[in-house]
Amino acid sequence: MTTKSFNPPVRTLMGPGPSDVHPRVLAAMARPTIGHLDPAFVEMMDEVKAMLQYAFQTRNELTMPVSAPGSAGMETCFVNLVEPGDKVVVCVNGVFGGRMKENVVRVGGVPVIVENAWGDPVDPDRLEDTLGKHRDAKLVAFVHAETSTGVRSDAKTLVEIAHRHDCLAIVDAVTSLGGIPLKVDEWNIDAIYSGSQKCLSCTPGLSPVSFNERAIEKIRHRKSPVPSWFLDLTLVMGYWGGSSKRTYHHTAPVNALYGLHEALVMLQEEGLENAWNRHQHTHLALRAGIESLGLRFLVREESRLPHLNAITVPDGVDEAQIRQILLSDYDIEIGAGLGALAGRIFRIGLMGQTCRMKNVSLLVSALKETIERLRGTAGRTGAELASRRA
């Protein structure tokens, strides 16, 4: 067996994540590894915490990156906050709401589902109704930015409803953090998790989380131990906590954290609001381009995410072929539809470093050529293609 070093192709990552990683972040990841208890490393951890507090817009002391991908951040919330028998109202409007439900089941909680159509935001009235019927519910969980459909739900309102019914709110912000307005303290979110590889444009593998005092209080009063040793926050905090004496819990992914640190430095340099504006502004250019090709969005404009665009597959072409040609001929990755939407939509991400006018321009042009090629209509205009479809 003679395996050679791996040299990846150079892609433009316009799928649902990972997004393009800036050379500064890649360079940071290649800096010399030091120990996870080295004083220099501990100082860097403090900076990561402070910058994550800025990104989440929170003063929560318990704010840190979980040493594993977003799914583990999700699991961190559920294994710590849900005790066996706890009723949890889970709002489902796509794949990731469904995954939350699965997490509730795994830890012995009782999920109550608020169903919403895929492509719609979570309906606050339905949540209100459900909580009215389930007065013993302890928690509400929902996805802020549903990556499988490109929908934004009204996190502020949903959290308010949860609190009116004495429930804590767990929010999935995997795709929203750094891309659209998200204000953990102002909106009173109790527990939140995200991912490093979306709008933060770091490499995949880390999951920023934040918990407020109410959430910590619930964890403190658990009757049963947290079913995961690795994700037990009472232990993890001995390492990431505020005390100057850090206790070894697990070996932190040192170089991955260098990368996250640099990505967060870049977010600070740009400014959070500027980043939100860039995502919105670039989305408008993509929308114009998509519409000029006669293509349609899955999601109504008012609840569309600017940076995760679900586009209905045009008639007469195979979406797998579109993706394959874009990847092989243009080195552009876009995403497929998931679950019920597989084959019916493709997903265009404009997250973090990917969110640049030059990428919009490239994609619209490449997409036009690809669709024409698949339809055998090379040379026609977008309007002609649209009328052909109609």
Next chain:
Amino acid sequence: MTTKSFNPPVRTLMGPGPSDVHPRVLAAMARPTIGHLDPAFVEMMDEVKAMLQYAFQTRNELTMPVSAPGSAGMETCFVNLVEPGDKVVVCVNGVFGGRMKENVVRVGGVPVIVENAWGDPVDPDRLEDTLGKHRDAKLVAFVHAETSTGVRSDAKTLVEIAHRHDCLAIVDAVTSLGGIPLKVDEWNIDAIYSGSQKCLSCTPGLSPVSFNERAIEKIRHRKSPVPSWFLDLTLVMGYWGGSSKRTYHHTAPVNALYGLHEALVMLQEEGLENAWNRHQHTHLALRAGIESLGLRFLVREESRLPHLNAITVPDGVDEAQIRQILLSDYDIEIGAGLGALAGRIFRIGLMGQTCRMKNVSLLVSALKETIERLRGTAGRTGAELASRRA
């Protein structure tokens, strides 16, 4: 707030891990990120699997890196293999055996402990006795190379005993993989986990695991769902499995896997047996150096790990000060004692890329100077220092 980019100091990592990471591995980590479902990435995953099979000396199809540090690899074994009520015999001779016990408790298993003194290997007779008394035990768990004490246990014999009593064997190989002989198939190990940051000399954050058919059979016949969604092997295998169609489970830590790939390429280039020999050979040089300073090993020679050396703190000096001077003045990291051994030993790692003659030479020299400085005896010989201690 104006946080600057982080530039770590350049250390020589001679603690219990992470070990020194080769520039080739660091360079691999900085290559452009691609998607976790990109065909080029999936090909690289297959190579990682094959190279891990080589490192573990196994043909187990279910061999892959868990997307999180070694603690999560440990948890992967316990959440998948232990069902509520299962009796698990856990051999404890240091910190990491204790952590295994904690994992059993968290998933609702019933731990039965085989206690051994810290610094001793696991006693096969005691395991035999315990299994004789607990005929309903389903699993045996032990640590091959106990990182907290530097002891090697006889994995082959312990697995044989477990099997004679119809138990599956879970083996912690975090510190042994790539450093000392370890033969998963020949020794019939059922489930095993390791870490990327020890003798493989990759950055921390990944946990190679391997499961044989007997282990998979037990997982298939579970009555209750695996309590972790993130670590559920039946789901993870849809992504890492043999089928050409990979199903999205979670977003893999793409660049971290580039690093592991390169570290495994380097292990192949050297050859596994050559790596084992290098660790043994370099240890002998360290032993000579340590003895020339009049210092003593915690562990008897026959069960000493070559690459994790627990050294008794010499009289009249403070071990925290030794470590601090080595770090601040020489940029050398060594490890403290853990738990009951805190303050009584320090730990010198010679793992992976750290395991070089030049590092032994540097460390012995720096250690001599440091101890002399702390004792105010600069200039005396090692023999004089030893006699002073006696």
